[in-house]
Amino acid sequence: MKRPILYVIVTISFLLSSCITNKDLVYLQDKGTVMNDSLMIKEQSKPYRVQVNDILSINVKALDEELTSIFNPVSTENGNIGSESLYFNGFTIDLHGNIKFPILGEISVLGLTIKEVEDKVKKELLNQYFKETAQIFVTVKLAGLRYTVTGEVGSTGVLTLYQDRVNIIEALANSGDIKPTGDRTDVLIVRQYPDGQRIHHIDLTDIAAMQSPYYYIQPNDIILVKPLKRKAIGAGETATQTLTTIASIFSVVVSTYFLVKNL
Structure with missing residues (x-):
């Protein structure tokens, strides 16, 4: 009976040392x-720099809202912009690092920060479409x-x-x-x-x-x-679970010992 008891003691010691402690959590x-x-x-x-396949939400505002409607395909009423809407109507950065923007065409934005994208879109809008008097305001966010x-x-x-x-x-x-x-x-x-x-x-x-x-x-x-x-060796997450495991092992060892002894 000494050997089974020794095995149980070693197993108990091993499992107790394997308990998940406060420092682990x-x-x-x-x-x-x-x-x-x-x-x-x-x-x-x-600052995050945009990458290929990122989707950008770009909103353009001006004194005359009718002039900016073509640039804002995503409805921003009540601040409610769904992820599905952004997926279909946002501006996806293609494999070449460009976005396709209405009127302006392709704009290279790969590796730029969000603030740099805002500045670049605003600059292109002023160069190609708006005048300074339009007082445009560009907001860019990740979708x-x-x-x-x-x-x-x-x-x-x-x-x-x-x-x-x-x-x-x-x-x-x-x-x-x-x-x-x-x-x-x-x-x-x-x-x-x-x-x-x-x-x-x-x-x-x-x-x-x-x-x-x-x-x-x-x-x-x-x-x-x-x-x-500890999880791989089957130790419990708590002391109660570990003691339950120990009791089960002890029961199996003792039962096996007496079964073999009586053969």
């Missing part, structure tokens, strides 16, 4: 990586911040948020948050660049994550949450 902990008593975090986000979340989260899928800036914690919360069995210390972000895709890593349990250039997501980001190694 809490976001933005102070791990001494931010050298500031007030924990003032300096953001490192940079929603679209991203993908998969892995150990509450709900996987492709999501869209109508905000100018979204950090990764907000994005994950919108997908049901990371499960207790998800690895918050090494979340992967697959980001699109003009020359291809790159994978970045961020530790969301460390407050220093707020200083990461990947803390704020960008359009078309893919967020991957890996499972903890």
